[in-house]
Amino acid sequence: LVRREVTQIITPGTLTDENLLDPRRNNFLAAIALDKQVAGLSWLDVSTGRFFVTEVESEFLNDELARLQPAECLVCESEHDRDELTGLRESEIPITKRAPWCFVAEECHRLLLEHFEVQTLEGFDLDSDQNSLGIVAAGALLEYVHETQKRAIPHILRLEPYRRGNSLLIDETTRRSLELTQKMRDGSRNQTLLSVIDETVSPMGARLLSEWLSNPLMEIPRIVKRHEAVEELVQNTVLAREIRDELKQTYDLQRLTGRIATGRANPRDLVFLARTLAVLPKVKAKLSERSSALLNELEANIDLCEDVRSDIESQIVDEPPLLLTDGGVIRDGINEQLDEYRELARGGKQWLAKYQTEESERTGITNLKIGFNRVFGYYLEVTAAHKDKVPEEYIRKQTLKNQERYITPQLKEYEDKVLRAEERAVDLEQQMFQAVRDRVAEEINRLQQDADILAQIDVLAALSVVAVQQGYCRPEMCEEPILDIREGRHPVLDKIQPSGEFVPNDTRLGGSTGLIQLITGPNMAGKSTYIRQAALITILAQMGSFVPASEARIGIADRVFARVGASDELGKGQSTFMVEMTETARILNSATPQSLVILDEIGRGTSTYDGISLAWAVTEYLHDVCHSRTLFATHYHELTELPERLKETSNWNVAVREEEEQIIFLHKIVEGSADKSYGIHVARLAGIPPQVVQRSQVILDTLEADHVGGQNKQKI
């Protein structure tokens, strides 16, 4: 009689079960629609309702997917094998193929209009002609969500156009090389930039922080607004702590809202919502009359939602059960009928106890017991020993090994009354609960806005905590392509190394100091660290954070490029060196005078002279054509001749102190070129057998002796 239907289809991208989701990150479902050169891309977090759309040139599709890391990606089955999707197919992202009719433009457009109940998408700043591919992707995505969720999804309130130009571009290789959110080696979150700055106290904040880090800003006024807010919280650590203490009391408002909107919220969810709303007045009070514009704005926009909160608090008990069917969700004294049913049920149970005692006394069956099972309801249980005392009017229903079970008319009467009363109480509670949930669901817009605000406050406070704990400074931003960092540190190493051990370094590029630094010197001395920290500091500054330095002046970068290490793609028929050259080509073809370029070894994958020649010519090109700020760490001592020829280029090296047998890396970058690389020293530290180490030294001495004569070189 009760029909059961499939109520929800669960797929990786449409998961909403909190136990299976990482609260710190968005769980995006993405959809791609392809045209000739361009791809429409849309993504949605079903659990929070945030829904985005964009169009990108196909070649940047992988960069965007790397930024988003979707949990599932929808593609048209007829487009699945196209070249543009090679990167996707080879990635770990689960692909779901959809029928071509899901990607019909008019249908997708119609679906969006219908869902948002609008006449046109212009209100979302989308043009159905110019953004047609994005609209197809968004429509196909929404269609899939409707199909899998099988219920209304009213918490998806708007479609946000995302424009690449608005944020600092970081391509996939760079993102991986710099380990912004994932470690290169194993893809873990540990020891990434994100893990170091994530001092947020709420899942909403954690997700927003990750979003900010993936999309640093490019407009100085917006950046400065964030810096100002962080600064105010840095200067008032008591305020920051108090706000964070309040935020710790909140639950994941975005995901709660999602569950309420889709009718999946349980009684506890509503109580959690009310508790979260109870925090709002306190946060608002703490934020009143602040000097920074952003904090003021956030404070002004907090909607206390007192109506929603009192609706919940007045009806739902403080500690409801997880399951509605357990009963006891609605407060006593709210509904007369409900109170009556409950009274009846309670009375019934007392009757049951009384009946058992009475019957036991009347019949002399001392261990008479009342039991219940689903097949024939309440029964009296008599052990074999007392079998002969069973009165005539008992009706036998079941014989077990050592006992028999009976019913009586009185028991059945009781059953009807009490069981029904309990059932009815639960059913009535269910109706009342659903009514509250439906009313709350109508206020989702306001709740989502509050969720956004709490997330922003959490991120700003978190950044202030990092700044204070790690001794960051507020960077000065400018349009000029310069980079002037005093006592800069690598944010990750600075955090994980024991306090005071990390050696800070200045970095100066652009302006009067030259655009390109060539860094030579031994391994393990910190060249890689030094060049990476400049990129990380730039990204931190542009996302709105303070930076690990004593002082910093940072010219807005339009792109950050990093090429470090080497990774093989044998499957693609690319050698290590081919990968290296492809990445280098991409930098040379795209870097602008506003870009920051980090190169860690170029040409290592080929023979010595080939490598030197290429590294040399690449440096010339960056200097003459791209004119980008560049940090280039290299083992080719030969390149130290370049500054004589290229005026914007200078030599740097890592200071080393030799003491008898010992070599001490000072991790300090100083002007000038290095003369030794200490490779054999490192080999010894790594555990290479002593006889190999000694023999290497003999060979090295011979080689160097051979080449001393080679100094009178021709001019290149």
Next chain:
Amino acid sequence: LVRREVTQIITPGTLTDENLLDPRRNNFLAAIALDKQVAGLSWLDVSTGRFFVTEVESEFLNDELARLQPAECLVCESEHDRDELTGLRESEIPITKRAPWCFVAEECHRLLLEHFEVQTLEGFDLDSDQNSLGIVAAGALLEYVHETQKRAIPHILRLEPYRRGNSLLIDETTRRSLELTQKMRDGSRNQTLLSVIDETVSPMGARLLSEWLSNPLMEIPRIVKRHEAVEELVQNTVLAREIRDELKQTYDLQRLTGRIATGRANPRDLVFLARTLAVLPKVKAKLSERSSALLNELEANIDLCEDVRSDIESQIVDEPPLLLTDGGVIRDGINEQLDEYRELARGGKQWLAKYQTEESERTGITNLKIGFNRVFGYYLEVTAAHKDKVPEEYIRKQTLKNQERYITPQLKEYEDKVLRAEERAVDLEQQMFQAVRDRVAEEINRLQQDADILAQIDVLAALSVVAVQQGYCRPEMCEEPILDIREGRHPVLDKIQPSGEFVPNDTRLGGSTGLIQLITGPNMAGKSTYIRQAALITILAQMGSFVPASEARIGIADRVFARVGASDELGKGQSTFMVEMTETARILNSATPQSLVILDEIGRGTSTYDGISLAWAVTEYLHDVCHSRTLFATHYHELTELPERLKETSNWNVAVREEEEQIIFLHKIVEGSADKSYGIHVARLAGIPPQVVQRSQVILDTLEADHVGGQNKQKI
């Protein structure tokens, strides 16, 4: 009245829900117990019941974890921060800390004895004194499973000791470098050796194949037994196809068994089990009278389990609903009482239709309808228009906007009769179903044995399919440390490149041909591919597979080492070069005359002369001390002098044809040393701007001209 309790705690390592598990891989829960130098390690797949234990020296712990890739790892909270677990902590494996009392030796031992209902663990070939650490790990693991599953786990029938010495050792670095089961770049399964040979048709087979690949054998008789079976299937492709067609009809017997044992199996699971058992006689028939020992053995051990199958088939309908509570699970005609309830329920519904018609006619309420809700059961619904026709005896229960709802004594009588009948039918079905399930659960031992056999047959058939499709040959195995591969191919590239494009190469090491090959030559010409394919072919042969070659004679390897590419571990304060040297040191310190060593560039992370010196000394050490079969690809042209000094060493290079401006890589390895590396040519192919390419060529010409004079070198 119905008490709800937590029935199961779900954690990553104890997941059993099929929708959340990858059927192709085991989902292992692991536990570690530490002592001074040794670690006890135990692992279990809760879904299939396979349970292992071992002890390893702490330094190999990471290798084992890399091999197992557990979904969750238990450690004692007091041991969590120990150095031995650094690798684990930095990995992506979720760690669950357990209280120290879970790791108390006697308690763990007792728990295992109790679970397996044995007096001693000696029956599992475990000694409580010698294997005490492993027993602690296994006991702590079992304790956790009891705690989370909250039910009996009778399908965990035995504890299998795993001994490292039994299988070819492949350390973590080598496993990653060779991309056996995961791609280096993104950890995906695509284009790995596993993906290429996985032609299994059942999840059980897929998991076992992965296990064989992770644990290649070392004993020739066991390997040959597998080769023989594969050969028989290669020669009889019709048989292989027929067996595979049968196996395609099976369901995941291991996981089905697991669900049955833990009482979580639904009606469909039992039907799937019966269908799977129905395949057994056909498979057994096909395998009868085969010539290979292994196929014969497997055939002989198949237990048809006809009793189990007929028990299910006689009681459960062919297409039962997923949920027991939907009813209709048990066949008609099995149980009189059940048939009676069903008849009653069906009759009741007819009565209901009749009653509606009668009442409608009697009262003249033409649109009278019968409805149902949970609050007051069945009711008659009358629209406002007909309100005045309602007879007196109707009892009003609810007034809605346009209609009123009534009950009558007849309706309530109906309700009691029919609703109860349906409920009782479902309850009775539930009891009967559970009885079947309990009986089946008692036969788990036999079912698991069949599952193991089906998995082995599937793997052997899959290997035969790969061999036929890809033209593999049966390798000859020997104890002598030689490697003689004729027309060998890289199994992955051979598969993904268009047919016939991959260029095969011979590889001969050991015996009369010298132990060490130095391979020089240009990039993209296939050096890396050539050296890796030798390692992959060795691993394939030792796991029991045919190999991609026209002929192969393979001396059993005790370890395979591969050092390729470079990966940074900045977080650990290790530079690329430090990682490279650490890995090299490990090879030099562990390689034996029975090992196979693959080196792809040594010393690239340091300056040129340091690098050459180290590579030179490493080669000498491998030659003089380790005496291991070695393939060494290098860009250091200087090393080509080595064969003059080391008798077991020879020079090889990759053939290139130059035609006017074009350079054609022939991918053929030929004896002798290379003279050019063509790095600039590769740079042009990668899209480096033409002016950079031209300039590099000029610089290269100048450099080479400078060094022509340096040939009269001192003797090293």
